[in-house]
Amino acid sequence: METKIKSIESYSGDNICLVRITDGDGAQGWGMTAPFAANISALVLHQIAAGTAFASHNSPDVNDFTDVADEVIRRNYKYLGTFLARAAAGIDTALWDLEAKKKGVSAAVLAGKKSGRDYIDLYASSMKRDLPVREEADRLREIQDKFGYRAIKLHPGIPVGRDRDFWDGRTEDMVRAMIETARPGTEIYVDVNGNYSVEKAIETARFLHDCGVKFFEEPCPYWKTEETKAVRDACEKIGIPVAGGEQDYIDTVWENMIERRVMDICQPDLLYLGGFSRSLRVAKLAASKNLPVTPHTSNRSPIFIMGLHYMAHIDNPYPFLECGIEEDLWATECYTPQIIIKDGRAAVPDGPGWGFEPDEDFLAKAHYQISRND
C-alpha cells in the first residue's frame, strides 16, 4: 500500500468520536467511529486498532487504503466485535477523506459514482417509539410538509422486546394513523428492531401488507439469522419485503445472509460494519444477487453524509435513503455545514472528501488522544 499513516487522532464526546489521520506527505482526512459509547470506540481505536493500521503499510496483504480496515479486524481476531469494527470505521472513513482530498474530489467520485445521482431521495425516519399515536402521526405529517419527504419510517414496538408493545395495539394503531395522516401516496416503512418471534412477525407482516406498508425491517432479533430467514420466506408469499442488517459487522455473516436471501433489502450501517470500504463490498455482493441496498443512517451525524456518497456510488441503491428527523444536537453539533433537505432530498456533497469539517467548539471540548507511527 502507498499511504503511510503517520498519526491517528481522535476527538471524543459522549456519542461522537471524530478521527483525523495524517499521512507521510502531511495530507489529512477526517472520519468518525460509529456513534454511541464513543469513549469505548476511541479506546479500542488507540489501544488495539492503530498499531495494526500503521503496520498495514508494509503488509503484502493490503493492496490499497481500502483494505486497511479489513486488515485491522483480521489481525485483531481475538477482539472481534462491534467496538473493533467501530474503531476500524474511524480509520477507514478518515482515509477516504484523506485520499479524496489529495485528488481534489468527493468520496463518491473517488469510489466511482455509478448511480450517477447528484441528489438522493430520503425517507423520514422517526426515532420516537412510544409517543401517543395521534401526536406522532401529526408530528410526522408536519415534518413531511416542511421538508417534502415522500417516504416515512416508523419504529413501533420495543426493541428486542419479545413480542411486547408499549401498550396493547399501539403498533397497529400507529401504522393505520400514519397512513391516514400522511400525504396520499407516501411510502410507509416499519422497523420493529427485533421485537418479534417468528409467529408474531408473520402475523404482523400480514397486517402490514394489508395496510400497504412497503417494507418490514428487522422483524426478529438480528443475530437469530434463521428466524429472520423463516420470516422472510413467509413474507415473500405474503408480498412484503423484509429489510435488515444494520447491526451486522462480520463479513462472512453478510455473505451468508445475502447468499441465502435472509433479507430482501440490505441495510448495512457504514460505521457499525467497519467503514465505507467494507460497506462497498457488501453493496457489490448484494448487487450480484439483485438485492437493493440502503444504509442505516438514522441520525444526522456525519454518517448521514457518508450515506449520501454511498447511495451516489453503489450499483443497486434503494430509491430512498434513511434520514433521521429528530433534532439531536449530539449528532449535528460536531461538524459543519449541515446537509440541506428540500423536496424530500439532499445533494451529494461535492467534496473534496466527504465535504464536512469538524466544528471547532466540538473539538475544543472533546477528549483528545493521539497514536503516532514513529
Added chain:
Amino acid sequence: METKIKSIESYSGDNICLVRITDGDGAQGWGMTAPFAANISALVLHQIAAGTAFASHNSPDVNDFTDVADEVIRRNYKYLGTFLARAAAGIDTALWDLEAKKKGVSAAVLAGKKSGRDYIDLYASSMKRDLPVREEADRLREIQDKFGYRAIKLHPGIPVGRDRDFWDGRTEDMVRAMIETARPGTEIYVDVNGNYSVEKAIETARFLHDCGVKFFEEPCPYWKTEETKAVRDACEKIGIPVAGGEQDYIDTVWENMIERRVMDICQPDLLYLGGFSRSLRVAKLAASKNLPVTPHTSNRSPIFIMGLHYMAHIDNPYPFLECGIEEDLWATECYTPQIIIKDGRAAVPDGPGWGFEPDEDFLAKAHYQISRND
C-alpha cells in the same frame, strides 16, 4: 430472579480483571472477565453491562442468576461483540461463586456434577509458536516428565497467517519431532489458530493423520464457518477430528455450528463466550449431538479453575482439559492457591465457590472501579 445485585466491583491489571459481586444479603462472590485488554472489558462492564445486570433482578425474562449474562448481552444488542461477552462473563462467574458459597458448595456441585470426576486429566498446551524445533520438543518432553502429562498440544504456524509458516516446513518438522520426543503413547494435538485456506488445511490434515495426531484445531479463520465446515467434512474421510470454537461468543453461531457439525470437538472459552452459564448451555447442546467438549483454557488464570469445574460437571467431557504450561506471572499472580498438577491431572477444587481467592497484592495494585445498584 431472587438475587438482587447490590454492587459490581472490578480490579484490573494489564491482562486480568477480577470482578466481585455483592448481593442484597451482603453475600459476595469473585469472578473474572476474559483475559487480555482487561481495561476495556472493565470499562464495558461498568459503562454498559452493570446497569442491565442490576435491572435483570426485576425482569420477567430472567429466571435465576444463570440468565443474567444472557440478559446483559440481549439488552445491549447494539454493542454485541467480544468485549460485551467478556464483561458479561465477569458478572456471571462472580454470581456462580456467590451462589455456590451461599450454599457452601463448589461451583461444580452447584451445577450438578454429572461426570462424577474428582480429577481432570490435562493436556499440556504450549504457547510457543516459533521456537527452534529441537528446543521446543525437548522443552515439552521435560515438562511432560515433570508433571506426567499424557497429551500435548502444539501451536505451529502463524495465527490467521494465510498459509504462512514461521519458516518453511517448521510445522511438519515440529510435529514429527514432538512425536519422536514425547513419551510413547502420548496424544498429540495440533492447533494452527486459523492459519489455513481450505486447500492447505486439507493437505495438512492428511499429514497430521498419517502422523497419528488426535485432533486438528482451528484449521481456518474461525469466522469463516463455511471453510471450517468444508475442512471438517474432508477430515471425516481422512480420519482426523476437527476441534474449534474458542473465539465464538454468539449463541446462534454455536447453535448453527453444532447443528451442522462444523467441528467434531467443541472448545468454548468460558469467558470469551460470556461466562459459565452460557458455556454450560453450549455443552448441553453439544451433548445432544454427541459432540465432546473441552473448553479453551490456555493459561493458568482462574479460567483454568473454572475449566476444571466445567469438565467435572458436563455430560460430554473430552478426555483431557487444556492446561497452559507457560510460566506466565500475569495469569497466576492474581489469585491463590495455585492448582497442583501431578500425574498429568488436577483435582477439581472443593470450593466453596470456585475455590480461589484474589491475591491481596494484585488487588492493591489493580485499577479499582465500582458500580452500585442504588
